[in-house]
Amino acid sequence: MSLRTFKTVIALVIGGFLIAAVYISVLVVQRQGALRQISVYNPAWEAGQATSEFMRLEQRLAEFASGKSRFDKDEILLRYDILLGRAQILNEGSFKDLLQVNPEHGETLVEFQERLAAVQPLIEEIDRRPEAAQEALEILSPLEGPLAQLASASHNHGAALVQKDQQELIRLHWAFSGIAASLILIGIVLIILLNRHNRLLGHAHEELHVLAHQDALTGLPNRVVLRNQLEQALSSKRSSGRTIAVSYLDLDHFKDVNDSFGHETGDELLKAVAERLRDCIPASEGQVRNLISRFGGDEFAILQTGIRRPDESAALASRIVEALREPFSVNGQEIFIGTSIGIALAQGPVTSSQILKHADMALYHAKADGRGTFRFFEPDMDAQLQARRALEVNLRKAMGAGEFELFYQPQINIGANEIGGYEALLRWHHPERGLVPPGEFIPVIENTGLIVPLGDWVIEQACREAAGWPRNIHVAVNLSPVQFRSRGLVQSVSRALAESGLAPERLELEITESVLLQDNEMTVSTLHQLRRLGVRIAMDDFGTGYSSLSYLRSFPFDKIKIDQSFVREMSQRADCLAIVQSVANLGRSLGMPTVAEGVETEDQLRQIQAAGCTDAQGYYFGRPKPPQELVHTLAALKHTVKVA
Template sequence: MSLRTLKVIFGAVTVCFLLASAYIAVLVTERQKVLGDITHYNPAWHASQAVSEFMRLERRLDAFNVQGRGVNKDEVELRFEILLSRAKLLIEGRFQSIIQDDVDQLATLRRLVDVLVLMQPLIAELEHPGSVQQALQLLEPLEPRLLQLASYAQIRGGERIAQDQQELNRLYWIFSGLSLGLILLGLILIGLFSRHNQLLERAHSDLHALTGHLAHAASHDALTGLANRALFHERLAAYLTRRQQKGIRFAALCLDLDRFKSVNDTLGHEIGDALLKVVANRLRNCLRDGDMVARLGGDEFGILQKVTGEREPCTILARRIVERLSAPYSVDGREIVIGASVGIAPVEPDIVSPDQMLKRADLALYEAKSQGRGMFCYFEPSMEARLDARRSLETDLRKALANDEFELFFQPQVDLRLYEINGFEALLRWRHPKWAKVSPAEYIPVAEDIGLISPLGEWVIRTACTEAVKWPRDIKVAVNLSPVQFRNGTLVQSVRHALESTGLAPRRLELEITETSLLDENEATMAALHELRRLGVQIAIDDFGTGYSSLSYLRSFPFDRIKVDRSFVRDLSSRRDAMTIVRSIASLGAGLGMSTVAEGIETKEQLTQVQTAGYTEAQGYYFGRPKPAHELVYSLDALLSAPSA
């Protein structure tokens, strides 16, 4: 029973109690009235008293006529007044209600009054002769009728008394029933009060528990059960206060998961959430008593670690975290491999706020991620300067596309069998208004991080197709793709739109992807690659030999070209194993029916070596540096004879 229902019942019972009490009060008043009627008014007695006085008056009148009887006029007048008074009581009081149904009795009562009125002057002149006889003559006919009236009143009075007694009995039982009902209502009220108190105590207990639950929910992550950012921030502020008061030492560690987004995108958020729970348990097991771990948001976690020495405890903890979080996971029957990067910010005397310390830990984390997966890094003051530079780069990069600051340069690709130019690779250049040229190695990763790589990539594909459609002999154009471009699902649509809007034949467009793209986005990338292949676009795998699973990817997708990484070409003259690798890749491409391209050709010797190894195409500064579209030449002889070659 809810507290609201109990209140409704309690109100209804209270109303019934008040109504019953009011009705009992009415019954008590009525009962007292009936008792008063029985006690103070007896019609038979009044009638008999009137008859008695009537007969006394007759006797006094008879005695007044006989001298020597001792009855004087005053005594007669007294009896007359008494009878007159009795008659008035009968005629004016409640007596008429007894005889109102009997016409004869009413007539007798009226006759008595009339006779008494006629007798009044006679009584006043009793000394006159004949007055007494006249008075007696008036009274004589009334005697039997008055006796009958008294008898009638006796009978009706008894009946009235019996009725009043029955009414008293009825009122008694009603009164008793209502009293019992009031007692029951009182007991019900007591029970309701008791139940009401129980519900209030339960509500108070539930409210207390709910308050505790809400307080816990407000300070903890709902998915993992770890502390959330608010509690982490609060605890960090408390640590800073205690450091100022007691000189305790501690460190803040920020970490996030490597390749977690790939898990969410390919396996779904349910698997991702389940993985985060396992990660949270592993992090708990990495900590000592007194340390704290919190989920700061997404796949980012924070740790507060009390330390006694300098860096050693933090180093041990960071290594343990990287090691344990990099171990394989089994989630919903799937084996998942991710990693973690950690940034460490030990407390320093100049730190005055939690935000300042978290910023330093974030900077160290960013530095660790820039060095590769599975790394940890301590905060250094120089990181803030690099962060400011990056933020400035981000701001300028967002404006660059709208301000038309990008330009495509093209580097020739040569068919070694025909010894002629068969294509150009499109290379993005940024004409920064302040810094002149900015290296793609600097701004491409930033564009990927801030979500600008997709619109920038669309611009590159569209511009490259626009230029290539002007070239002779069906010379192809090659465009590099970022792994990020495969994630938003619009790559195929962008390529199709560029081909349709420019009229470039699909076979003249080559898209280059790295092994990193395949490693990060296996299923999604393969699906996009097959759609691109159906469009007629050629696909090349770039920087081959530097990844982890090159051979497996060559089996899973029939690439058109293999571009060997320039590092192998550069080492041809200094390392014997470089030539072995270069020849192996050429043989592999030939066996799979794929063209092989040697990048980074800068000398005649390198060109001869890759030709001897069996490569079908080459690219490098030996044939020419990247140039804007309006400076391109399409003949290899003209290119090699030009001063810039």
């Protein structure tokens, strides 16, 4: 809308306000006159009519009593009925206001009705007994004075109401007039402000243009700028032997920073990352031009134009990985993160959307390769992505088709030399591929959110099958971080126990330290709710997380499971043996059993027993098996535990 058009609209609005104000004033004046007439004639007229009808009835009765009456009994009855109706009207409608102000007039009306009721039988027999007319007159005559006073009082009351209404209407008139004047002034002020707004609009437009192309937090160009620059670079690309590269960066463990230190610290970290990227990535190097952009969240992108060889992008990516691996000091905290980078080159005819998609695929593979590294896009990555999507579709179908099954691996109580329980492990029998390795589909169901409904099924199935085992054997079920964040976890566990009839103390839920990196208060609250159900809580993969000892202090776990990476290398590395011994001693001092995972040889068994571990689990005692193949005594296993 142009300025001139806007001013026209404002003028029309003000004109409408003026017309409305004039019309309101006219209506107020008209209403004032109407109210005056109603106030004067309604109560006063009712009282006056009642008095007139009373006098007419007295006149008819007096003539009838003299014997020279022109009227017969019917005429007198008619006047009586009219007067009776007037008496009833005086007790209704607006006349009630007068009675509330002057209660003594109410007594007059009561007496009026009583005397009318008393003369009714006299009037009905007036043709048979002429002296009845005189008797009726004697009954009614005392009302002449009170009725006259009532009529006068009603007139005065009406006049008072008129004056009051006039004052109120005058007040309303000035109020409406004041409102109309205020609206006019507001319209004038709006026009003045509009002129000033028009001068500032140009400056605001420039600022909005900057904001639309710049990340508000870091000050870096945003994805709009990078995409525009990429499209321009692709359109102007010539056969000069130079090409274009896009690098996608995703910060490693950034979510852990937000969860542990808060989003304010996370924002400050992103600013520090942006500064470090500016320091290690020059705007230009010879004919190479670099553009750093923030795509949102913890994602950044770098556009390189004019490069000759892929190793130029590799060198830049390597420099970035090393720069971001160094610790950051944010709000008094020393924070370690890192980054994964995916690189895509504009090789052959390619659109901006395609090259960005290729960089994203390469980033996914860099993260899958262990993070803290970079990967170039390769054509087979697209095929792998399609295979992953097909896997997701098959997984969703598998849930409904009953293709999942639980296998169980024994956990051995070393001191008692018996099976203390089994760990439930998920297996997928694909109708065409057969048994799919867990490492292939578990990450997919966690990333897609399928882990929540599938995890509920695992808990229910494990409880149902364990209910048929000997009562001294428990079942352990792993909870993923995604599943633990589900609000329905406690209800799911409670329902599984109730439906299966399994004793709560025979169910053991295993969580890793990554679960405890989430919202601490909410996490501990969920753990206590599970504990109140009666189930046992074990810390899995102990020693591989960030603050193991502090977690043991924040919640009293029932069991500690030592990660298998320490057990496997006890014979070759003294530090691994020292860790296993330390954890076993810690568990003994806290009254917690310690389970050594990954025991595969008799030598490892002897070492963990000497270290003080109470339980063991691994291939030495048997591989995971389906429930129908389980045996519940060590004598029936392939290997028998030999305690030195």
